[in-house]
Amino acid sequence: MTIPFVKAGYWSSTSQFAVGSIESSHFTHLFCAFAELNAETFEVSFPTPTMLDFKTFTQTVQRRNPDVRTLLSIGGPVSNPSIFASMASQAGGRKIFINSSIKLARTNNFHGLDLSWLYPSTADESRHLGELLKEWHDAIVDDAKGIGKPQLLLTAQVFYSPRRYSYPDAPIISHSLDWVNVLAYDFYSPSNSPNQTGAHSALRSKGEQPSVETGINAWIESGVEKTKLVLGLPFYGCAWLLADKNINEISSPAKGAPPSYPTGTIGYNQIKNFIARDQHTKVKFDTGTETHYCYDHTICISYDDTKSIIKKVEYAKEKELHGYFAWHVGYDSNWILSETAARGGV
Structure with a gap:
């Protein structure tokens, strides 16, 4: 059985890019980012300034592509990872989080949920994340059976390599998640390398220097099935x-x-x-x-253009990965990169 190749993109609520302007015909899946985690109640909610965009996201993007599937992404780079750690460390906190996320997704017609906890950093946090993923997966299965609808998708963003942060064992990831979105960019940026320019999303590199290839290989070597890996494509560059x-x-x-x-x-x-x-x-x-x-x-700016995007999509196919995702669609220029990636992923 051939596994459909994922061609996904994230929309960022802070980008000021209108949801209605997304050319959804270039994508199989679109992520609506980011929902927020309440630090006290552990409930998931939409950000107030863009609440309407979240509520109507699926309806809006399906106007141009009725087949596109949408996922609600929770957390993101500006969220506090300690709140996720606190929630995941408590059985009651995990239950509140899981139930509220499923309710929010179902009520607003999303087809799945995406976790952006950046990043679990200790052995205890890794163990608690594993418990969260298993319980979340089970709750999604029960939800689908209970209402007679297709199961919600469940995905998560992960660092480009499992060797930097603490992640659950591969069987937990493979069993609990439909796929993981590998953040294969920001290897070098002015924030982590202010005194030297670098390839912020290198496909290949010498030795063990950061690259798409070293990161993907590390995830596969950790035991995560390659068909569970979705490669991140940055639609932005880093400037020095x-x-x-x-x-x-x-x-x-x-x-x-x-x-x-x-x-x-x-x-x-x-x-x-x-x-x-x-x-x-x-x-x-x-x-x-x-x-x-x-x-x-x-x-000096390091970035991906059509040539490198094609090479990365070809790499994803050659490695038999599950697909690619773009961060984020509002950064594209006249859908050049989106269309290039979509054609390359046929």
Whole structure:
């Protein structure tokens, strides 16, 4: 039996990108991110400023693609991981969280749930996460039987490699989750590598340096089935201020993020504008990491363009992974990357 290839994308509620503008025909699954976890009650809820977007998310994206499946993602990079740790450490807390997440998904017509706990960091947190996933999976099975509807999907975001943070044993992950979304990016950024540029989402690298390949291999070696792995594609780049305008390749001296992009993050749509605004801006493809970079006289940006996106989707298929996801759809430029990835994943 052939497992359908997942072509997913995340919509971020903080992106100011309208849900109604998502070209959902390029995707099999869309994640609505992020729902919030209450620190006191452990109930899941929608963020107040974008509550209507969450409530109507499925209805809205299915206008262009009635077959697209939606998942509600909980947590995210700005959430407090200690709240997830506290919830997961208590049987009662886990039950409240699970029941409220299922109710919220069902009430608002989502087809699944996604956990973005970034990240469990101790052996106890790993064990509690395992308990949470098993109980969540069982509750989803019972829910489907009880109401006579298809089971909700259950997924989770994970670090690019299992060797950095604490995760449950592979059998728990494989049994409890439909798949895991591997965050295969931000290997190098101005926040973790302020003094040197780097390939923030290298497909390949030398030795054990961070890359898609080393991370995926590590997950497979840990025992997680390759058909449970979905590869993350960044629709954004990382920007550095060059220390020397004449030294501008990958691994060049840098001085942190440039003032024009203070977080160091720059969407693909902004990168296209950055390249177009100055005829002297150079665009290069780094064969060692199989990613793109561009630079002018002061800034260097590491990013993925169509060539590297195609290579990553081809890699996912060759490795017999479950598919790919994009972070996030609002960063795309005229759906260039979304369409390229979707064609490559046929």
